[in-house]
Amino acid sequence: MRANHHQFVAFAYVVREGSFSAAAVRLGVTQSAITQHVTKLEKQVGSQLLLRSREGIALTRTGQDLYDLADRLVTLDSSIRERLEGYEAMARGHLKIIANAPLPALRAISQFRMAYPDVEIDFALYGWTTATRLLRERRADVGLITDAPKIDDWERIPVQKTRYVAYLLPSSSLADREILSFEDLRQETVILPESGSLTERVVREAEAKKGIQLQRKIKMTTFPLMCEAVFQGAGIAIFLGNSGLISRGLREVPIAELTETHETAVVAPKDRAGLRLVKAFIDTASSSAFSDPER
Known part of the structure; x- marks a missing residue:
């Protein structure tokens, strides 16, 4: 048997959400279904993809390589679904946002919620090293990062300068x-x-x-x-x-x-930056309301 689409999707969401149970909730299926998909995928690959512990899950080296592909597949699925469903899909969407400095991110989230009150938002504040790593590993949809590295695969728009x-x-x-x-x-x-x-x-x-x-x-x-x-x-x-x-x-x-002077930018993987919800958040964060740090 070959690995199928559902196995890649289940695997990607386990990594995105941080657990099998959270992935099941996001996909609207049972946890056992998620477990079976990931187990079958590991058998097809011939290598362990996830390390399970009481602290949660972590990717093996093989898992990280495969996750990058699986997540791009999920992003492509989302783009196709948006085209089929139109802007109605935005009302029931989900965004995972991270930052290393709180104020620009919280300002943007506040404004975004006014326009899209029903979108589910997960927000977390991390140190610079962790925040940039999570974006590199595609563990978040979008981030607000100070002195964000210039990476070809990232959309990067400055929003604030300060010292x-x-x-x-x-x-x-x-x-x-x-x-x-x-x-x-x-x-x-x-x-x-x-x-x-x-x-x-x-x-x-x-x-x-x-x-x-x-x-x-x-x-x-x-x-x-x-x-x-x-x-x-x-x-x-x-x-x-x-x-x-x-x-x-x-x-x-x-x-x-x-x-x-250090520059905070809103950053997202380029393929995710094209998704409507991510683009809407980027537009909100990069609007003139956030370019002036004194506002």
């Missing part, structure tokens, strides 16, 4: 400064995103270039958590300026060693 700043409590002795230096922050507790983030890399490179080492650092997973830590008096956070409403009440002070 790194220090987030401080208004009561901080440094809050009234017009600009801060690493020397000013040397004895402070500095809050950074987790390892693998763009912020952590930019700060590390600036330290090496200036020959100044920030002595005390705390790593945290997301910008909202970093801001909460600042409000609680845990330290001073370094992150892109104007990154979220949660930072209201904090002072944003530029940093002398971090003068470079």
Whole structure:
């Protein structure tokens, strides 16, 4: 027997959704049907495609190679279905969105929901390394990524430019400064995103270039958590300026060693960028309402 279309689709959705049960829900079939399709596909390929554990599923090397093809097949199916069903298909669609900076993504999602209130949206915030990897592996439909790599297979449209700043409590002795230096922050507790983030890399490179080492650092997973830590008096956070409403009440002070402007772009695999829902989201995110970081 040869692998059939249903097996590839089931396999692609297990990877997309992160589990057999979630794939079954998205496809409207039983979990046992999904399991049977994937098991049969693995037998046809002659190699294990997925590693199952309590933490979820992961792709083997063979699985990653096959997933890229299977996902392109699913995307082509979606494009054909859109042509057959017309714009009615948009009302019951599903989008998986990821980002490494919250504010541009959440602004775009808010505006998109006004136009398409019934579309199901999955949104997750990741560090830069994880976010770019998930897009490379086609694990998301679209992403908003700062300093997104230029890849031929990606549609990439700039939406915002900003620079790194220090987030401080208004009561901080440094809050009234017009600009801060690493020397000013040397004895402070500095809050950074987790390892693998763009912020952590930019700060590390600036330290090496200036020959100044920030002595005390705390790593945290997301910008909202970093801001909460600042409000609680845990330290001073370094992150892109104007990154979220949660930072209201904090002072944003530029940093002398971090003068470079960083560009956030809306990014999607080119074949997915042509799908109506993905294109509608890209158009929303890249509209003039999001090009001005002060808005």
